[in-house]
Amino acid sequence: MERVVQFTGPRQVEVVSYVPAALPSGHVRVRTVYSGISAGTELTAYRGTNPYLSRAWDPDNRLFRDGDAVAASYPIAGWGYSEVGEVVEIASDVADAPGLPALGDMVWGIWGHRSEGIVPAERLIGHQLPDGVDPMAGSFVRVGAIALNAVLAAEAHLDEQLAIFGQGVIGLLATRLAVLSGAHVIAVDAIDSRLKEAVRHGASHVINARTERPAERIRTLTAGAGADTAIEIAGAYRALHEAVRSVGVGGRVVASGFYQGEGRELRLGDEFHHNRVEIVSSQIGGVPQRLAGRWSVDRLQRSFLSLVAQGSVEPALLVSDSVPVSQAAEAYQLLDTRPGEVLQIVLEF
Structure with missing residues (x-):
């Protein structure tokens, strides 16, 4: 059984078990090692203030619209965007894709607070951690x-x-x-x-x-x-x-x-x-x-990771708490109620 962190309501957190899915074509399975909690965006969902919970986002017109429809509702599973893990399975149809990490490689990306991620292969191309970089530091890329x-x-x-x-x-x-x-x-x-x-x-x-x-x-x-x-x-x-x-x-x-x-x-x-x-x-x-002609979000991420690899930035020094995923509820409560006592909380899987 795998585990995923979910919000079941405002300030309500559970760690839920689920049966792992078969790997679809074009995807890679990653076993999560660390997942960093965002004290900004994630707390809006934890507290129930995120606009997606009360309005619908119209991607065509790029407007939030009031009404009965909402973009997200509880339970919200797998919130999170700062993951690091080991590649454990690659779909056969993308096994030879240029730049794709190999089995056993440590990679960074976004697949939420869950013990494994099933990620489209194109989203992991070039996402290997550089040699010598602490995997925990990789959870700071985003x-x-x-x-x-x-x-x-x-x-x-x-x-x-x-x-x-x-x-x-x-x-x-x-x-x-x-x-x-x-x-x-x-x-x-x-x-x-x-x-x-x-x-x-x-x-x-x-x-x-x-x-x-x-x-x-x-x-x-x-x-x-x-x-x-x-x-x-x-x-x-x-x-x-x-x-x-x-x-x-x-x-x-x-x-x-x-x-x-x-x-x-x-x-x-x-x-x-x-x-x-x-x-x-x-x-x-x-x-x-x-x-926009020279930079992209991917370049932002790669540039930051390059600075980490050079030793110019040491994000792992900001980790104040590294806790098992079973303690996720306590971690969110700490961020919410005692922010002066904590910087970065990282969940361990």
Whole structure:
């Protein structure tokens, strides 16, 4: 019997057993080793706030529509997008496909929190872990790509000041990537332990949003000019508003968080209007449009993994908890109720 993590309702988690399916043609079976929990997107499904639970997504018109139909409903099985595992079976019709991993190879990809994934072969081409890379580090490829996407969207240039609001796992990775790009990072969060990690990841300055006024502090650090650019990656409207307040005239703010509900704390008649601030969205479904001819989501993932292989980024240092999949319910509860005590939780299979 195989196991899969599923949400049966808001804040209700079960680990369910199921009979493994036969491998269809064109697919590869992967035995999961690690699966990382996302403290952003996954918690929206765990808490019941994800828009797919209340509205239907129209992919043709790219609109959410209100009405009786919804895009997703409980139980939701196999949520998750940061998996690493071993190839254990390959369908005969794709066994010789160029670039496809071989039996026994460790691969990264997306197949959800389940003990095995049945993955279309084309989605695993080139997804072997490089030699010497810790498999647990491979579970960060997707979140690393999200961070890299936000940094690219920010267009922070050499020696510029970049404020990053939110120093959870993705925010810390964004801090490290921005520093590698030559920017000076001002890290903002409300949890002291995360700010300490931000310094370790290269932040020049840190600001506790609970005890300081970030925009005013950033103006002081930049001799009144404000940050050149900012990234909001916590998914909090108040932080997004503060990011807007923090940049200079004509500055850019990258909204990279997954925002829920109404943005009542985002006051667009204030600094956004008077300083002519540009707000752009960054979402892992695509790269910044100006880069679409050269970059892709797959390139984001491969580039991040290359930096890991070089030792420029060490994501495994962000793992605060590695727990058996049987403890999935406790893991989600910890992320939901005590976020200051945890960074990345990885499920072991």
